[in-house]
Amino acid sequence: MIRTVALAISLLLAAPASAETVVIHAGRLITDASRNATGPATITVTDGRIASVSDGLTPPPAGARLVDLSQKTVLPGLIDTHAHLAGDPGGDFWKQAVETDDYAALIGAKNARLTAKAGFTTVRDLGSTAGGGFALRDATAQGVIPGPRVVAAGQGISIIGGHGDVTGFRPDVTKALEGGNTCTGAEQCAARVREAARAGADVIKFTATGGVLSQQARGLGQHFTDAEMKAIVDTAHSLGLKVAAHAHSARGIEAAARAGVDSIEHGTFADAKAIQAMKASGSAFVPTLMAYVGIREGLAANAFTPAVAAKVRMTLDEVGKAARAARAAGVPIVFGTDSGVYAHGRNAEELGEMVERIGMTPREALASATTGAAKLLGMENEIGRIAPGYSADIVAVAGDPQSDAAALRTVDYVMVRGREIE
Structure with missing residues (x-):
């Protein structure tokens, strides 16, 4: 019975x-x-x-x-092609040593609902804990929690000690926090892509240059070698995965575009040569203008360590200039905000930034957040x-x-x- x-x-x-x-x-x-x-x-x-x-x-x-x-x-x-659902702005960097992945998943669930309520029905999550982004993807797909469709990268791929790796701690703490997402040399970098694919990644994210909010204090220049970038992109494409490259410096952007990345994220200091490389490779430009709104607010609130504050100041006078030049050159500009650097739910403010700083019309900005973003994700027949x-x-x-x-x-x-x- x-x-x-x-x-x-x-x-x-x-x-x-x-x-x-x-x-x-x-x-x-x-x-x-x-x-x-x-x-x-x-x-x-x-x-x-x-x-x-x-x-x-x-x-x-x-x-x-x-x-x-x-x-x-x-x-x-709407579609935001650059989000970090499991992160909130303003936290001290050392909290990564005390907050658990379980807690990050709960923060992600909270932010998934906020993002959807703001009108964003699809996001590309370009950096999370090892399994957190995939869990959010599956939970929203199954209706377990309310939120947008999630295209998840999982952990981004980084150089040792670079943006995306654990930095700012004493060596024994750093070793305990390492996530296995770094690589050196083309062969090892190809292996990291294969491991990400095996773990369930929908897209590959790597940090082609230094980053603003990491504790590494070596500026925003190129991190991976040209050969390492080529190995990452070729391996990802062979597995049917698109590649997003975090990139600030002109030469790092140029190298990533030559390697064939599908999108350049941030692109702060792109010059004529970098923009030409993007156009030649068909790489889209995701300018994440709201990220600069977030770091400007953080700087005013004295929220950053000296190493980070110095990098913030490097960027603020350049916001939108490269994207404006890229648009004039015919490079596709795609909507993405870097949510998590600013408070989730404000994603739509990016549209106004695109109009003001890049010179797009409201209609063009809206297209970048719908049809343009869908094309970048390879989902133009779905969303x-x-x-x-x-x-x-x-x-x-x-x-x-x-x-x-x-x-x-x-x-x-x-x-x-x-x-x-x-």
């Missing part, structure tokens, strides 16, 4: 949920950021996917649930548009984000994979 009941329960739990149909009435509808809004319109969502999009406000069929957004602008969910067959990643706002970059700072409705985010 007990076995029979247990079998019945297991079969019930394993059975797929019946498909739910949700009908959304949109007052104005942006199906693609490059196209003018239309409306009123009706979107039908079945089992997490967009089943149809039609003109006019069509009554829902029997058994369907109606979501009335007839006074709102409805558009595709970034409202169209039949696409994932039901849908947001609604009161204003017009195609003409006003600030319209997305307040989001009134969010759906991720057909699930509403409360």
Whole structure:
């Protein structure tokens, strides 16, 4: 009898949920950021996917649930291609020696919800604890916690003692905290990529240059050799994985682009040669302008050690200059914010930064956070548009984000994979 009941329960739990149909009435509808809004319109969502999009406000069929957004602008969910869900700004660097990976996962769950509530239905998490990013990815995919779709890199790959490695501690503490994510030489760097793929990485992230917020005090110059970068990129591409390169200095950016990276992150000091290398390789530029907002705020609050503060000051006068030049040269500019350097949930402020500092129009900035970001992720047939067959990643706002970059700072409705985010 007990076995029979247990079998019945297991079969019930394993059975797929019946498909739910949700009908959304949109007052104005942006199906693609490059196209003018239309409306009123009706979107039908079945089992997490967009089943149809039609003109006019069509009554829902029997058994369907109606979501009335007839006074709102409805558009595709936004995509942040540079996030760190498990990190919050302002913490002292030594806390990595006392805070557990379990605690970081809980912080990540908190920030996943904040990010989704802000209208971001997909994020590329470019650096977490060894398994934390993958756990967040799986938990949000299964609906265990509310949050965006997560494309996870896991730990970034670093040189020994460089940005992304453990620095700032006495040697025995450093040894205890090492994460096994460093490499020296092309062969070992290729092995790190294979290990990341085995662990479940969706994308490979490596630190081509020094970084601003790490305790290493050797500036922002090139870290990996050209041969090491080539080994990382070639190995990742052979495994079907795209590669994001954290890069600040001009020569580090140029070397990473020549190696064939899919995106340059930050790109602060890119010069004409670096930009030409990016254009030649087809590398996208993710300028993460909100990161500089975050570090400017941290500097004002005296939150940094002297080594970090010196690097912060190096960057602040350069914000947006390289991205403006890259855009003029025809390099794709893709939305990404470096959330975690500033407070999560403020991601949409990047749109205004892109307009002000790079010279993009609000429509172009919106496209960079939808269709442009989807293309960089290789998901242009899944997300970034409202169209039949696409994932039901849908947001609604009161204003017009195609003409006003600030319209997305307040989001009134969010759906991720057909699930509403409360």
